[in-house]
Amino acid sequence: MPNSLLRVLTCGSVDDGKSTLIGRMLYECGRIPDDVQAALERDSRRYGTVPGGIDYALLVDGLAAEREQGITIDVAYRYFETASRRFILADTPGHEQYTRNMVTGASTADLAVLLVDARKGLLNQTRRHAAIASMLGIRQVVLAVNKMDLIGFDQARFAAIVADFQAFAAQLGGLEVTAIPVCAVAGDNVLAPTDRMPWYTGGSLLAALEDAAPRMAATEAAFRMAVQYVNRPDLDFRGFSGTIAAGRIAPGQQITNVQSRVTATVTRVLTMDGDLPQAEAGDAVTLVLDQEIDISRGDVLAGLPLPETTDKISARLAWFDEAPLFQGRSYLLQIGARLVVATVATVAHVLDVDTLAEVSARELKFNEIGQVTLSLSQPIVFETYAHSHTLGGFILIDRISRNTVAAGMILGTDRIASDVHWHQLTVDKAARAALKGQRPAVLWFTGLSGAGKSTIANLVENRLHTLGRHTILLDGDNVRHGLNRDLGFSEADRVENIRRVAEVARLCVDAGLIVLVSFISPYRAERLLARERVAENEFLEVYVDTPVDECRRRDPKGLYAKADAGQIRNFTGVDAPYEAPLSPEVHLTTIDAPPEALADQVVGELRRRGMID
Amino acid sequence: MSASLGRKAGLPLHLRVLEAEAIHILREVVGQARAPVLMYSIGKDSSVLLHLCRKAFYPGVPPFPLLHIDTRWKFRDMIAFRDRTVRAFGLDLRVYTNPDGIRDNVNPFDHDSVFYNAVMKTEALKQALTEGRYDAAIGGARRDEERSRAKERIFSVRGPGQTWDPKRQRPELWNVYNGQLAAGETLRVFPLSNWTELDVWTYIEAEGIEVVPLYFAKMRPTVERDGSLIVVDDDRFRFRPGEQPVDRLVRFRSLGCYPYSAAVTSPAATIAEIVAEMHTTRESERAGRLIDQDQESSMEKKKREGYF
Secondary structure, eight states: OOOOEEEEEEEEOTTSSHHHHHHHHHHHTTOOOHHHHHHHHHHHHHHOSSTTSOOGGGGTOOSHHHHHHTSOOSOEEEEEEOSSOEEEEEEOOOSGGGHHHHHHHHHHOSEEEEEEETTTOOOHHHHHHHHHHHHTTOOEEEEEEEOGGGGTTOHHHHHHHHHHHHHHHHHHOSOEEEEEEOBTTTTBTTSSOOSSOTTOOSOOHHHHHHHSOOOOOOTTSOOEEEOOEEEOSSTTOOEEEEEEEESEEOTTOEEEETTTTEEEEEEEEEETTEEOSOEETTOEEEEEESSOOOOOTTOEEEOSSOOEEEEEEEEEEEEOOSSOEETTOEEEEEETTEEEEEEEEEEEEEEETTTTEEEOOSEEOTTOEEEEEEEEEEEEEEOOTTTOHHHHEEEEEOTTTOOEEEEEEEEEEOHHHHTSOOOOOSSOHHHHHHHHTSOOEEEEEEOOTTSSHHHHHHHHHHHHHHTTOOEEEEEHHHHHHTTTTTOOSSHHHHHHHHHHHHHHHHHHHHTTOEEEEEOOOOOHHHHHHHHHHSOTTSEEEEEEEOOHHHHHHHOTTSHHHHHHTTSSOSOBTTTBOOOOOSSOSEEEEOTTSOHHHHHHHHHHHHHHTTSOO | OOTTOGGGGGSOHHHHHHHHHHHHHHHHHHHHOSSEEEEOOOSHHHHHHHHHHHHHHTTSOOSSOEEEEOOSOBOHHHHHHHHHHHHHHTOOEEEEOOHHHHHTTOOTTTSOHHHHHIIIIIIHHHHHHHHTTOSEEEOOOOGGGSTTGGGOOSEEEEBGGGBOOGGGOOOOBTTBOOOOOOTTOEEEEOTTTTOOHHHHHHHHHHHTOOOOGGGSOEEEEEEEETTEEEEOOSTTOOOOTTOOOEEEEEEOSSOSBGGGBEEEEOOOOSHHHHHHHHTTOOSOGGGGBGGGGSSTTHHHHHHHHTOO
16 A cells, blocks of 8 residues: 655656656556556557557547647646555646646646657757746656667767756756656666666666655644635634645644734644644644634634735746736736735746746746736735745736636745835825815726727816816827827737826826726726726726727728728737727717717716716 | 544555545635535545545535436435435435436437437536536546546636536646636536545545445346446336346446446455455446447547536
8 A cells, every 4th residue: 555645747848758658657557457458559550659559658648639639738647556655647748838737737746757858858848847847846857868769778878968957957956866768668767677778777767756755744834824714614613724834733822813913822623533633734624713813714824933924026927828918917816715916016037948047028928937026905925935835826817717827936025115105195085085076086988099089088078077077088199198108009018008097097086086088998907907996986987889890981090091001010900909898887889879979978877876966 | 744633544645635635625616616516426436525525614514515417317226325325414415307308208228328418417417507506516526537537627617508628728736726717607626636546445445434335246137238237227127139137246336327337247345345356457447337438539528518
């Protein structure tokens, strides 16, 4: 019966023979049942790349599309065991566009097996994989130099590849490298040593996996546990459930809810198997405390010394989304059981994973790794990723698609920013608005160029002015002449354009004004960001809905003609996207309606909401 | 991992790790989902999953209902076991059968397995999840069961219509699970993803978890059909010309609808004997599931359409 568990990441470039290697390990460890073997033989004849023989790779290439294309698309998990150890293999594909799977596999792995084709030596992919493994905190690497048979089992060639890799690994720092020459197709040095490479005196790949040390749970560190669930089955019981991230806990110990700084004593460490005298890192438990203190999901309970809190973090990000990350854009950030809104304050640099050089940049593209600072909607409890994967690792989630778009590793708090404090002002928004006898608001007009935003906004402002309301109109074109004159029309600049205007709109709302913003603002994410700069009910999205053909027909500034002729690039509606609002407060259909009637519709909505009399 | 967990002196370390991982996942579902539901299929994996649910929320009961998709062709022993279990632990069970299947009397004898499976399982499941307005369905599927499952996420997003797109899966990092859903999306959650069949049996033995008696060897009336042993569970069974039920010492490794679940000849009558047999067996678990073999890439296809 095995009594330890090792999580292994296997990675390599396309055609390194990784699937064959893994297929063979599963095969030779005797866990391939007869019926699966029969299917393997059938598939080998149909899709196989080994004439007349068994193609072990087919054992692990799971999806129909993969079998047809002969490549691995997605990260796959494999399980096998030996007498002493149970293994979980995360098998990650080699092509560059699927690097996110590699990061995923690396996040939980104790050890990485890097596969190299002996004929090709180190490739950019190999360096990239080693860099990612190291970044995610893997310290043990097995370099498996495959296809030794194809270079005549040449010792010198093997030694050169290993020296090459050692030099690169030294730059990453602290990697423990074991190099093994193998031939996956024939099985040399996979499970047992081979006599075809008498010059190699080390152990087989399986032996290396059996000897490796699992990542140690941080039992000696201070106690940390994120509360996942408040267990209240009845009025007499209240427990706090979670998985211990670090340290130990026993009845009698003091813990602090880090965010509220309230302290209590643990009275019971509860499981269905009975109360425990002590629990430690890795255990899923329920804690009962001696007094009723306010604790909810996402709070972190800790022993001394307490971890820090911050609302501004500096982090390394691996970016997974086809749409790039921009300065100014906001995402959901999930860390432990806590979910907050994170806005990208700065993109510090992008990492060139081949040279490990840091290159300055304003955005992170698909599969790039870089360093950013993030401003958070509320403070989080954190430790650096180097110190704790649980309190230092997070994901970013796109606010519209809800997909996971980045893996983040906290490097620290951004001290400069967190030292800029909010100044408490005595005359506030309510006081300023009261003096004007009105309720401040943002009317955010969005729509294509030429849709009629500025015309309608101008009419609305006229009517409000006549009604004695204090207003300001921020017009896209006008703001670009001053505040935003350094910005162009790339997606990154458009995001920054909107971020600045959203901030100005917020300041104007603080001044008690009714703010009319007339901006194309093509992205939902930025309009959401603008909405969140002010209080709920203060923001009205006004969708000026004009079909692109009609805008092109009107073309008041002659811009569509230029865009169609290729003289302007990134023009919304022509070669840049417009994301229409899903549920705007006001939806104006401009065809067949004069602008005056549409302006009345907006003023009517303000009245209906009690924002003006 | 604590060595101090008294009762677990006998539980191997890797199972303690897998147990803690599953409990963590279950608490995340409840922390994030609006209306989770446990897909309860009565088999050994469901029994382990239910045991883990009870552990995760002890001393409370699991804060979600159990949903059983009843095809009306489950073994009688399975239904009896289901009702006994629900009573014993005070659980909230919902049973659902596709009304179209009842109306048209869809059954495994008059209809082919592809049609039967689509109506009584895949469609029924989609209807039940939609009707119950559940946003997260917790299931006992394991990645080692079948090769298309090896690429399944633990928190697996289904598009509108409960469909699965293996190329658009979310990356899953550390033990951070993204349960956020866009409009029309729902979640399937698989806490036993990293368990193997051997882990399941070892855990059942160590924890003393009760399972359906059909897993244990017993003399049962069987017919041999197309190389498989089918147990005659009730008088709805239709014999082909010349077929006679013969009593054989058999058991099941995987349980589904009785005419589609092949038995294996085996003398293993205790969990210890089953675990011992697993170390020597050369048949895969789902080999007895006749329904998996009816189409090329059959499981992947069913999963894309919404099957568990």
